[in-house]
Amino acid sequence: MTSLHKVGGLGLVAKLNEQENALRRSELKFSLAFKAAADGIAITRLADGTLIDVNNSYARIAGYTREELIGKTTLEIGMWLHSQDRDQMLARLAAEGAIRDLEITVRKRDGEIWVGLLAAEAMEYDGERCIVAIWHDITERKAAEEKLKLQNEYLFTLHETALALLERRDVHDLLEAILRRAGKLVGTSNAFIDLADEKSETLELIVGAGMYAKEAGYRVQFGEGLSGRVFQSTKPLLVNNYAEWEGRSTAPRTARLQSIMGVPLFAAGKTIGVLGVSNPETRQEFGPQELDQLCRFGELASIALDNAYLHQAAQNELEQRKIAEKELRYINVHDSLTGLYNRARFEEKLCCVADGQAMSAIIICDVDGLKLINDSMGHQRGDALLIAAADILRQAVPADAFCARIGGDEFAIILSEQVEGNAEAVCQMIRQLVEERNLCDPNLPLSISTGYATRSERDISMAQLFKDADDLMYREKLHRSQSVRSTIVGAMQKALEARDFITEGHGERMQSLAVALGEVAGLSKRELGELSLSAQFHDIGKVGIPDRILFKPGPLTQQEYSEMKRHCEIGHRIALSTPDLAPIAKYILHHHEWWNGQGYPMGLKGNDIPLECRILAIVDAYDAMTSNRPYRQALTHKQAIAELKNCSGKQFDPRLTAIFVGQNDFV
Structure with missing residues (x-):
């Protein structure tokens, strides 16, 4: 029993030891695993x-x-x-x-x-x-994920930006969109876009955000500051510690800049400006990553701008084409000088009225004396008269009337569904407006002859109606032509005296001197009357000479002198157009001929020059020499007489010169 008991005890101990060893081994393994x-x-x-x-x-x-x-x-x-x-x-x-x-x-x-x-x-x-x-x-993994997330967000932003920018067509709207998205992309609210002005070689700030929001219009020269350098080099630029940068701007707003970068913008194959962003000193600096992002964005923005400019150019071309087509349609049916309808449109209107209306009236108007104005004062003054006439017709006719210029000095008015009394009322209104206009501008009087015809029966053709109105107008024109021309010439003479202080009293002095010399020379009473009239109107042709020549304070150039000599021919035409002056037309033409044949306009010589013209030449020269001129002071009587003697036989008739010099009692 005892032995067996011992043996059993030993086995239990051994088992316990084994378990303890196993536990120690397990603890050791755990400890090693825990630590490692x-x-x-x-x-x-x-x-x-x-x-x-x-x-x-x-x-x-x-x-x-x-x-x-x-x-x-x-x-x-x-x-x-x-x-x-x-x-x-x-x-x-x-x-x-x-x-x-x-x-x-x-x-x-x-x-x-x-x-x-x-x-x-x-x-x-x-x-x-x-x-x-x-x-x-997991710090590295999270950093990689964050980087990937940012990259994905960046790519997404670029994609969305590309779509958003490409859809924009208005350039200014596009620039503002580029500005907002650029700042958001690199994490700043301070952004600007400068566009180039090639003419002034400057970059102008067009749109700005943040610290640039109120700086539209600010300019820098090409090559100046960050924008100028980016534009000139066409390469991106990043500047940190801006205050120490050698190319920094001295503008007050740059004083608090820490970091700034810019990239070029392109369109139509060339650099057009700069996109820039910045951070003040209290913010972080930009790095290569932000610069790369801005460069990529700048490329997208340039594509969008190129598209927008192309679209704008196409729109402008389309708009210009529409304007040109509209102008062409307008020119096809309107008179270029007066803006009234032209002859072609008038004839179309006649056909329409003939086909569709039972009653109509035609008024024919003609500007009196236009040829005289054109020949004497130039077509520019004649055009002014035509424009004034057109304005009067616009005021005189009803709103639904048709008014056209159908010839050089002729106008026509179509009154649809009008009775004769209304046509007469329009003519009366035209006459009244002409009178009012001439009171305001008496220097260039306007006269309009009118005639009208009405149609109440369809069997009367429009051509016949037009002829009837034209005949009536022509009769009125013939009846008043002489008085109109006289009025115009009288107005010309008054206008010349009013604008030319040199001629003030010149006509009267000329008359007195010429008549006195003519009496001694043996002219008849009729001839003396024509001589007196010639002295008064001999310079009427100067109304057609430009003021720059007539009042030039120094000697005339050869070309200016040639222009001045035309006043004889202009005066001749004016005189021929007026019965009262027609008898003296030849005297006005030849009063600058010289005794030796070196005068103008015909180069007549000696006695071939009308006697009246030889007299006018002497007294005209004497009065001119003894009167002040813009380029010289008046000569004394003695000096003027000496000059006449010196030119006797050359410019002046020697016999008449001797008479003039010897008769001191009338000089």
Whole structure:
């Protein structure tokens, strides 16, 4: 019994020893695994959060030694960056008894890291309720994920931006969209777009945001500052520590800049401007990544701008084409000078009236004396008279009337469904408006002859109606032609005297001198009357000479002198157009002929020159010499007589010159 008992006891001891050895081996293995594990393992007392044990990996993750951590609470080492993370973990342990896959940020000794809680479980450890947790450093993975996320967001932003920008057609609207998206892309609210002005070689700030919001119109020269250098080089540029940059601008707004970068914008195959962004000194600096993003964005923006400019050019071309077509349609049916309908449109209108209306009236108007105005004062003055006539017709006719210029000085009015009394009323209104106009501008009087005809029966053709109205107008024109021409010539003479201070009193002095000399020369009473009239109107042709020549303060050039000599021919035409002046037309033409044949306009010589003209030449020269001129002072009587003697036989008739000089009683 005793032996067996001993034997049994020994077996139990051996079994216990074996179990103890196995437990030690297991503990050793656990200890080795605990210490050598790549992931961090921590055993924390649940009651107060004290770290009972941690392995080397956990200590490395936390940035401490094992000795510094064991015995400390997680609160003491400040592990929990966010208290809600700890509360969340404890709540899940209480509810679930274990946790899998929890990612949080924790504080380590020298910063913050991302960790992943692979597993955490509440269990008994050395008789205490503890939490065994396995941690894994996932900072690099999270950084890679964040980078990938940012890259995805960047690509998405570029894609969305490309779609948004390409849809925009208004250039200014597009520029503002580019500005907003560029700032958002690189994380700043300060952005600007400068566009080039090739003529002034400057870049102008067109749109701006943030610190540039109120700087529209600000300009920099090509090559100046960041924008100028980017534009000139056509390459992107990043400047950090702007205050130390050698190319910095001296503008007050740049004083607080820390970081700025810009990229070129292109359109139509050339650089058109610069897209720029900046950060003030209180913000972070830009880096190569932001510059690369801005460059990529700038490429998209350039494509969008190119499209917008092409669209704008196409729209402008289309608009210009529409305007040109409209102008062409207008020109086809309107008179270019007066803006009234033209002859072609008038004839079309006649056909329409003939086909569709039972009653109509035609008024024919003619501007009197237009040829005289054109020949004497030039077509520019004649055109002014035509424009004035057209304005009067517009005022005189009803709103539904048709008014056209159908010839050089002729106008026509079609009054649809009018009776004769209304046509007469329109003619009366025209006459009244002409009178009012001439009171305001007596220097260039306007006269309009009118005639009208009405149709009340369809069997009267429009051609016949037109002829009847034209005949009536012509009769009125013949009846008043002489008085109209006289009025025009009288107005010309008054206009010449009013604008030419040189001629003030010149006509009267000429008359007195010429008549006195003519009497001595033996002219008849009729001839003396014509001579007196010639002295008064000999310079009437100067109404057609430009003021720049007539009032030039110095000697005339050869070309100007040739223009001035035309006043004889102009005066001749004026005189021929007026019965009262027709007898003296030849005297006006030849009053600048010289005795030796070197005068103008015909180069007549000696006695071939009419006697009246030889007299006019002497007294005209004497009065001119003894009167002030813009380019010289008047000569004395003695000096003028000496000059006449000197030119006797050359410019002047020697016999008449001797008479004029010898008769001091009338000089």
